Amino acid sequence: MILRRAAAGLLFLLIILSFHVSCSAGTTEEIASLLHFIEQSECTFIRNGNQHGSLKARQHIETKYNYYKKRITTAEDFIRYSATGSSMTGKPYRVNCNGVSMNTSDWLNAELDKMRAREDTKK
Numbered sequence: 001m002i003l004r005r006a007a008a009g010l011l012f013l014l015i016i017l018s019f020h021v022s023c024s025a026g027t028t029e030e031i032a033s034l035l036h037f038i039e040q041s042e043c044t045f046i047r048n049g050n051q052h053g054s055l056k057a058r059q060h061i062e063t064k065y066n067y068y069k070k071r072i073t074t075a076e077d078f079i080r081y082s083a084t085g086s087s088m089t090g091k092p093y094r095v096n097c098n099g100v101s102m103n104t105s106d107w108l109n110a111e112l113d114k115m116r117a118r119e120d121t122k123k
Contacts, residue, residue, distance in 0.1 A: 023073055030075040030115065035062055037111055038083075043097040045104065048086050057095075079108045 023031070038058040045057035052060070061083045065072065068081035084105040085092040093104035 031078045043095050046094040048089050075112050079105050
């Protein structure tokens with residue numbers, strides 16, 4: 001009986017672990033680069049109608065990233081879960097850079113495309 005319970009517990013643990021997918025090294029590097037890009041941007045971030053500087057934006061997005069990390073397997077997932085909008089109000093995050101305002105997700109996806117294009121030219 002004890003052996004059967006131990007085997008069932010081990011099987012359950014293996015099933016749970018099989019569902020856990022972690023980011024590849026390349027994805028982790030892309031996410032780190034996007035977080036650095038946010039912080040260094042000197043843009044204004046608008047979250048739920050309030051303006052925040054780039055450091056505060058990076059901190060908030062990184063906090064959300066750490067919360068959703070188990071769901072994130074790509075840089076696009078990072079943007080979708082961490083930088084698209086408020087999970088409380090549903091309002092999209094916005095960024096204002098040099099008078100140009102856009103959704104943060106569009107801004108970060110464009111930067112991700114540029115980063116990947118630069119990497120492709122290095123190969």
